[in-house]
Amino acid sequence: MSKTFKAHCPRCDGERTCFIHGEHEEPWSWHDGYNSQHGQNDYKIAECCGCEVVFFHKSGWDSEDWDISYDPVTREEIITNPVTVITFPAPEKKSEKPDWVWAIAKIDPQLFHILEEMYQAYEHGALILAAVGLRTAFDRTTTVLKIDPELTLKQKVALLLDEGYIGETESKTLEVVTDAGSAAAHRAWSPTLDGFQILLTTLEQFIRRTVVSGKSALEIANTIPKRPPKIPKPKPQPNEQP
Ligand SMILES: [Zn+2]
Numbered sequence: 296m297s298k299t300f301k302a303h304c305p306r307c308d309g310e311r312t313c314f315i316h317g318e319h320e321e322p323w324s325w326h327d328g329y330n331s332q333h334g335q336n337d338y339k340i341a342e343c344c345g346c347e348v349v350f351f352h353k354s355g356w357d358s359e360d361w362d363i364s365y366d367p368v369t370r371e372e373i374i375t376n377p378v379t380v381i382t383f384p385a386p387e388k389k390s391e392k393p394d395w396v397w398a399i400a401k402i403d404p405q406l407f408h409i410l411e412e413m414y415q416a417y418e419h420g421a422l423i424l425a426a427v428g429l430r431t432a433f434d435r436t437t438t439v440l441k442i443d444p445e446l447t448l449k450q451k452v453a454l455l456l457d458e459g460y461i462g463e464t465e466s467k468t469l470e471v472v473t474d475a476g477s478a479a480a481h482r483a484w485s486p487t488l489d490g491f492q493i494l495l496t497t498l499e500q501f502i503r504r505t506v507v508s509g510k511s512a513l514e515i516a517n518t519i520p521k522r523p524p525k526i527p528k529p530k531p532q533p534n535e536q537p
Contacts, residue, residue: 297314297315297316297342298314298315299312299313299314299315299344300312300313300315300339300341301313302339302341302343302352302380302382303380303382303386304343304345304346304348304350305348305350305382305384305385305386306343306346306348306350306386307343307345307346307348308386311343311344311345311346312344312345313341313342313343313344313352314341314342314344315339315340315341316339316340316341316342316349317339317340318337318338318339318340319337319338319339320335320336320337320338321335321336321337321338322334322335323335323336331358332357332358332359333357333358334355334356334357334358334376335355335356336353336354336355337353337354337355338351338352338353339351339352339353340352350382350383350384351382351383352380352382353380353381353382354378354379354380355378355379356376356377356378356379357376358376360376360377360379361374361375361376361377362374362375362376362377391414391417391418392410392411392414393499393503395503395507396410396411396414398507399502399506399507402439402506402507403435403439403506405435406432406435406436406439406502406506409428409431409432409435410428410432410502412428413425413428413429413431413432416428417491417495422485422486422487422488422491423479423485423486425486425491425495426472426475426479426486426491426494427475427479429472429475429494429495429498430448430472430473430474430475432498432502433448433469433472433473433498433501434448434473436501436502436505436506437451439506440505440506442454442455448473449470449473451473452466452469452470452473453466455469460505461501465497465500465501468493468494468497469497469498469501471494472494472497472498475494
């Protein structure tokens, strides 16, 4: 059984119990006859007990770097040396991706990949691509929910509303999501950050409730009747006819 210590895991981005697979302590001191300075560096090869990532952990302090606080009772000065910690790799950049998205990888890898790329686009400020990603993710979600693939995205939203799986407000927002791709391509439409976040939150809630919570997926598939195939509307422009 390896020794453990508490450390900030660079992947979980939180404090975790970690195994110590190797460690080295290096106290140091320096003086020139008048002044002196001392401190210590501790090096560890650590493994997070949560996510199992292995990382390098260095903590160090230095007598020249100190803080004063006062004992609440005796009012005596307490000198402490703050400990500086670095890890390699450094903690990952804070992701916008909620934790539950990881659970989707097991349920439907394709939906997971779409969401991964959508969040990457969002984190890089590529909102048009991210909005197209939302639309693709919604489409894939309806496939996971075994909704008739013959229906258009708008019809799928209407169906989810009719069956009570989404509310009125949610259906309006999801309709915007389904329109996002073609709006960006044909109508010079570009979402604002605030506008995008509303679309994202709505889709996240929808996916989380229907796909991740698990119980609704089969229920939806079993209760939604397949619609009869739609009758194609006559096209108004004569020159567009085949
Ligand atoms: Zn971890």
